[in-house]
Amino acid sequence: MGMAAGIHNPVTPALNPNQKGFLFSSPFIRTQLSVNRTLSSYSFGIKSPSFSNFRRNPLQNFVKCSISQAEPTEIAAEKSTLVRRNDIRNIAIVAHVDHGKTTLVDAMLKQAKVFRDNQFVEERIMDSNDLERERGITILSKNTSITYKDTKMNIIDTPGHSDFGGEVERVLNMVEGILLVVDSVEGPMPQTRFVLKKALEFGHAVVVVVNKVDRPSARPEFVINSTFELFIELNASDEQCDFQAVYAIGLSGKAGLSPDNLANDLGPLFETIIRCIPGPKIKKDGSLQMLVTSTEYDEHKGKIAIGRLHAGVLNRGMDVRICTPGDACRFGKVSELFVFEKFYRAPAESVEAGDICAVCGIGDIQIGETIADKIDGKALPAIRVEEPTVKMAFSINTSPFVGREGKYVTSRNLRDRLYREIERNLAMKVEDGETADTFLVSGRGTLHITILIENMRRENYEFMVGPPKVINKKVDDKLLEPYEIATVEVPEEHMGSVVELLGKRRGQMFDMQGLGSEGTTLLKYKIPTRGLLGLRNAILTASRGTAILNTIFDSYGPWAGDMSTRDLGSLVAFEDGTSTSYALASSQERGQLFIKPGVEVYKGQIVGIHQRPGDLALNVCKKKAATNVRSNKEVSVVLDTPLDYSLDDCIEYIQEDELVEVTPKSIRMCKNPKMNKKAR
Numbered sequence: 001m002g003m004a005a006g007i008h009n010p011v012t013p014a015l016n017p018n019q020k021g022f023l024f025s026s027p028f029i030r031t032q033l034s035v036n037r038t039l040s041s042y043s044f045g046i047k048s049p050s051f052s053n054f055r056r057n058p059l060q061n062f063v064k065c066s067i068s069q070a071e072p073t074e075i076a077a078e079k080s081t082l083v084r085r086n087d088i089r090n091i092a093i094v095a096h097v098d099h100g101k102t103t104l105v106d107a108m109l110k111q112a113k114v115f116r117d118n119q120f121v122e123e124r125i126m127d128s129n130d131l132e133r134e135r136g137i138t139i140l141s142k143n144t145s146i147t148y149k150d151t152k153m154n155i156i157d158t159p160g161h162s163d164f165g166g167e168v169e170r171v172l173n174m175v176e177g178i179l180l181v182v183d184s185v186e187g188p189m190p191q192t193r194f195v196l197k198k199a200l201e202f203g204h205a206v207v208v209v210v211n212k213v214d215r216p217s218a219r220p221e222f223v224i225n226s227t228f229e230l231f232i233e234l235n236a237s238d239e240q241c242d243f244q245a246v247y248a249i250g251l252s253g254k255a256g257l258s259p260d261n262l263a264n265d266l267g268p269l270f271e272t273i274i275r276c277i278p279g280p281k282i283k284k285d286g287s288l289q290m291l292v293t294s295t296e297y298d299e300h301k302g303k304i305a306i307g308r309l310h311a312g313v314l315n316r317g318m319d320v321r322i323c324t325p326g327d328a329c330r331f332g333k334v335s336e337l338f339v340f341e342k343f344y345r346a347p348a349e350s351v352e353a354g355d356i357c358a359v360c361g362i363g364d365i366q367i368g369e370t371i372a373d374k375i376d377g378k379a380l381p382a383i384r385v386e387e388p389t390v391k392m393a394f395s396i397n398t399s400p401f402v403g404r405e406g407k408y409v410t411s412r413n414l415r416d417r418l419y420r421e422i423e424r425n426l427a428m429k430v431e432d433g434e435t436a437d438t439f440l441v442s443g444r445g446t447l448h449i450t451i452l453i454e455n456m457r458r459e460n461y462e463f464m465v466g467p468p469k470v471i472n473k474k475v476d477d478k479l480l481e482p483y484e485i486a487t488v489e490v491p492e493e494h495m496g497s498v499v500e501l502l503g504k505r506r507g508q509m510f511d512m513q514g515l516g517s518e519g520t521t522l523l524k525y526k527i528p529t530r531g532l533l534g535l536r537n538a539i540l541t542a543s544r545g546t547a548i549l550n551t552i553f554d555s556y557g558p559w560a561g562d563m564s565t566r567d568l569g570s571l572v573a574f575e576d577g578t579s580t581s582y583a584l585a586s587s588q589e590r591g592q593l594f595i596k597p598g599v600e601v602y603k604g605q606i607v608g609i610h611q612r613p614g615d616l617a618l619n620v621c622k623k624k625a626a627t628n629v630r631s632n633k634e635v636s637v638v639l640d641t642p643l644d645y646s647l648d649d650c651i652e653y654i655q656e657d658e659l660v661e662v663t664p665k666s667i668r669m670c671k672n673p674k675m676n677k678k679a680r
Contacts, residue, residue: 085279085354090154090308092141092171094199095181096189097160097550100211100250104181105144105157107253109342111266112146141167141294143306143356145340148270154340154356162191162552163448166385166427170293170367172198173383174308174356177205177277180227184210184218184247184259186522187226190485190552193234200236205277208245209269213259220247220259244276280308280354287373288312288320290357291380292365295424301336305365306358310380312373314357315350322362323370323379331374335361367426385426388442389482389529389553392449392651393466394418395438397661399670400576400602405663406462411437414463421452428452442471444553446533450648453662457647462663466672467654470529473556480556482529487550489520494543498523501542505531506560528560529553534652535565566655569615571608572671573601577621585637587618593642594669595620606658606669609643615671 093101145154156175158168172178178199182188188196199206208227210220224245231241246269247262248255255269256262283289289311296304314320316337323329338345338358351357359371370379396402396411403409408417418430418439428449429442443449446468453465473480486507490498499509507527514521532551539547571591581597593608601607601620610616645653647667650660657675661668 082281083284084281085352087150088152088154088279088354089177089273089277090156090175090280090354090356091177091179091273091277092156092158092168092175092199093179093181094158094168094195095160095211096183096186096191099160099181099183099186099189099192101160101181102157104179104209104211104248104250105155107250107266108146108155108269109144111253112148112342141171143340145342145356149274151274152355153270153273158195160191161447162194162550163443163445163451164427165191165194165444166425168195169198169385170383170426172202172204173291173293175204176280177207177273179207179209179273181209181211181250182223182227184213184220184223185215186489187219187223188230190487190550192227193230194552196230197234200231200234200240206240206243207272207276208243209255210245210247210259211250213247213262214249214252218259244272246272282309282353283311284353286311286353287376287378288314288371289373289378289380290314290359290371291383292367292369292371293383295365295367296358298360301360303363303365304338304358304360305362305371306356307371308356309351309353311353313350313352314359314371316348319374320362321372321374321377322365323372323377325368325379325382329377330364332362332365332371334359334371366423383426386444386553387471388427388429388444388448389471389484390445390449390468391440391442391471392446392468393433393438394441395433395435395464395466395659397462397464397663398673399464399605399661399668401600401661401663401666401668402462405665406457407460407664409462413461415439417456417459417461425452445551446651447648450651453651454647457662457664460664464659464661465651466659467656468533468651470533472559475556479559481559483526483554483557484529484532484551485554486525486527486532486535488523488525488539488547490523490539490543490547492519492521494546495521495523497542498539498547501535501538502527502531504563505535505565506563507531526554528557528563530560531563531565533565537649537652566653567613569610569613570606570658570669570671571610572615572617573603573605573607573621574617574619575621576602579607579620580623581637581639582624583618583620583622584639587620588640590616590618593640594645596642597639602670604671604673606671 093105095101141156141158143154143156145152147153156171158171178195180192180196180199182192196206208224210223212218213220228241231243246255246257247259248266248269249262253266254262254264255266257268290307290309292305292307294306296306298304314334314337316334318334320332320334321329322332337348337351337360339348339351340346340356340358345358348357362371368382370377372378394414396414397406397409408414418441422428422430427444431440433440441449441452443452449468456463470482486502488498488502502509502523502525505527507525509523509525511524512521536549539549568591571587571593579595579597579599579601584593584595584597587593587608591609591611595601595607607618607620645667647660647662650667650669654660654669657672659670659672661670
């Protein structure tokens with residue numbers, strides 16, 4: 001029994017003798033341990049606690065975290081000069097989308113008394129951006145802090161979508177450990193694998209939080225075993241595999257070391273963070289070094305640089321040197337200094353190494369630069385992020401309606417805004433296109449670029465964007481294209497149509513499993529990124545809105561061949577004018593329309609989806625003849641409800657010879673006049 005208690009920690013941290021599901025209950029893990037690990041690699045020097053004592057005080061009797069003893073990969077010569085701060089913990093909360101990161105942070109803030117008892121607090125307080133609240137997702141990483149038992153915890157909430165993986169990669173430089181939040185039903189998903197892989201590469205400590213254990217189909221034991229298998233797949237060290245697991249209900253603010261025995265608060269989670277995640281290792285007497293990992297802009301303070309102080313002390317009013325990895329240096333002065341306290345930035349006179357702070361006064365500071373000592377400052381290694389896989393062409397608006405709604409319409413305005421974006425958004429790239437008014441924007445996925453488009457239209461920009469295209473590579477004269485891992489959760493009755501759809505797009509299934517008792521099947525595919533363009537809406541249609549699609553970049557592979565992503569053509573306006581009920585009544589027989597009567601259209605604008613392949617030009621502005629009125633009695637016209645489409649829908653819909661016109665008030669689609677001229 002003592003041996004079982006010593007290695008039991010990765011699966012069920014609460015050493016309850018009556019609880020089923022010890023580590024060796026999983027045949028897969030049993031095999032993996034026998035092949036990949038020797039039992040001697042684990043520490044068995046821990047005596048099995050008496051179970052009567054455990055019941056009295058569970059927080060004092062679990063197995064010691066091996067990861068807290070793990071050394072980060074430091075140069076041997078530097079180890080002697082490093083000291084560990086025990087009054088600070090820097091952690092990032094990472095997870096797949098919708099696994100409950102932001103809701104868990106809400107509960108942590110409330111229980112740490114960040115807000116007054118009578119203060120009204122919105123849900124998902126960390127999602128402060130309007131776009132984040134509308135879409136219900138986290139887009140930007142954000143900092144906050146709480147204090148628990150005289151220990152300051154700097155917490156970074158991160159996005160869950162793979163398109164915003166660059167946000168996660170850059171903040172991992174600031175922390176020593178992560179809370180890996182995993183849904184109690186779904187288990188590890190594609191983005192879980194991505195963020196865990198990055199954290200393990202940094203050598204960070206990991207605490208696994210199995211969230212939403214109150215769901216009817218919750219299967220926490222399976223989730224812990226699956227997570228452990230994922231650690232082994234990612235070649236984690238023995239210390240990292242010996243992770244602590246915490247079970248939680250983020251919405252209710254409850255946590256515990258056993259899924260059947262949750263405390264009434266998040267106390268067990270806070271205790272686990274302090275015990276299992278080490279404090280920052282710093283050079284207390286070394287020269288000043290602070291790596292800038294994010295920037296913000298304030299109308300009064302100007303540009304604000306945020307990062308963790310790796311060495312030395314930073315004082316307000318201090319003269320500093322700004323270094324880049326290329327040894328190019330310049331000088332600056334810190335005008336104001338802030339630390340994160342609770343939900344706000346608090347002014348500070350000085351900050352010691354190990355803490356996360358915000359610096360004002362250096363107007364030209366960039367992400368990845370180092371704020372260093374004025375005399376002998378040296379640059380820290382630059383932040384590296386994954387390469388983009390999708391690109392889109394941005395150009396000035398050339399439609400007849402140009403300038404009606406937007407304020408910034410010139411190529412100079414467009415260029416300045418796009419190049420300003422890549423200063424903050426490390427995973428995005430911008431380059432000049434074939435003409436002076438065209439720019440190529442590359443990102444992690446269509447959602448990554450769509451968020452930029454949406455932000456720009458809200459800033460009164462007016463422009464056009466082309467269809468998304470994948471970024472291919474040539475290696476040894478062989479054409480390679482990006483492949484992604486797609487996971488689809490779909491009810492069993494719609495599985496056939498979804499499998500057929502993914503097969504047409506060159507997807508190869510490599511796993512299929514049932515999910516709990518909810519009658520849902522999880523399909524896993526390796527599919528070219530080209531096949532994912534326009535797939536989300538097609539899958540929703542095939543599954544009657546019930547399927548959930550998640551994707552993550554996998555690798556570059558051989559060109560998969562030609563594929564068709566859209567079978568139907570477009571209905572195109574024949575001339576400029578205002579649409580009429582009379583014209584739309586006959587037009588709707590040709591397909592589904594996007595417009596209603598009384599809408600201004602121009603020649604070449606896409607007004608609907610044709611019911612057959614190939615485009616069809618229509619006159620949607622035709623008026624009923626006014627001759628012989630007496631013999632033509634009025635006939636009531638019944639029109640179908642036009643299709644409602646969003647910016648994401650338009651970008652998924654358009655093909656090579658089509659464009660999306662984006663203005664602050666309208667989104668239209670049109671045929672690309674340049675492509676039409678080439679066709680003639």
